[in-house]
Amino acid sequence: MKTFPLGPNDALLGSITAVGAPGRRALGALIWGLGMSEVLLARRLASLGIPSIQLRLSGDAFTDSARRNETYDQQGIALCRAAMDRLGQTQGATRFIGLGNCATGSLVLNAALADERIVAVVPTNLHFEGLSRPLRARLHRLLSAGTWRRLASGELPLRRAAARLVDGAVRDSATEPSGTDGRRGTYHGDIWIGDDFAQRLEQLAARGVRVRIICSRNDDSRYILASKFAAALRTLQADGYVSLRIIESDVHIFSHDETAAREVNDDVCAWLAAATNLGRSDARVAAPLPLAGVT
């Protein structure tokens, strides 16, 4: 497992988990993240016959969270395309599953809209832009141990905490896609998903793209999905295009919680095995698509 630069101006670091010798394989995976949980996922997908390319931004664009999200927003889809090209060249993949967490979850969903090679996406703890956080999410955050610690330490003034609860804090969740940094930014490009989320899912469904949305139980994205998009999700779920899985974890970035990351990986592999009939065909040759049997 070696990393290599790729993409425009070598903006990415990539690593390929191959499945045997190069050859024609219908399905490949595009996984954002080079952490241990993503390595595990890549290996598990390889055991299902699916080669993958793991990705991470390189240099300052990775270490500086503001630059990171700007890069995702301005170049994200082009970077996804470059990665798919590389996996196609080396492993023969012609269709792809996109997997990402937070901003890269939104990115893979938008990349699927822009590039028909993506036939399935698994966004985890989606990053929404410009949507106010529902009251339940604000209450949960206000009552969380982390908030009390920050209040006690003086890091979070009581006035600001109360304001967040009362006014809806429109930008709170939307502008912290990294989940680790309070710096503000506004994203309008490749990672933008807002109140047209349901329409975006419908466009993907019209093309036969399957979407598995995974959320932590108390993640803002789950509250937003429940409060703003429940009806659309129910319809798309009934049609078999979209499914939702809630993970019992409080983390936003799953790779920060080993147990949650394994649960996510289990879910992704089980869902993909069902969706692509991997148990009933030789996935090394051709996973049948469009996907079927998703629950």
Place this chain on the structure above:
Amino acid sequence: MSDKQYTSESIEHAVWQAILALPARRAAPALDPELPLVEGGLELDSVALLELIGALEEQLEFQFQESDLRTSSFRTVGSLSAVVAARLGVGR
């Protein structure tokens, strides 16, 4: 798995060699098996850990299993060496 004969010492030596060959290595560390690989020690990032996994698998001709790839396995040079030794069937 490799049919070569390893000892716990040769495995720890191989782990050190792989670490010292990492391009992102900060400085020549003291060869202490209790040296943390990440925080408070070598400060290896996810890319370095990924390359370390790849280098060890290539050099020692084995493959880590899913149960090996846990945070606890990568805590120190010693813990990683122990996991590799167990995977290669070498008692410590």
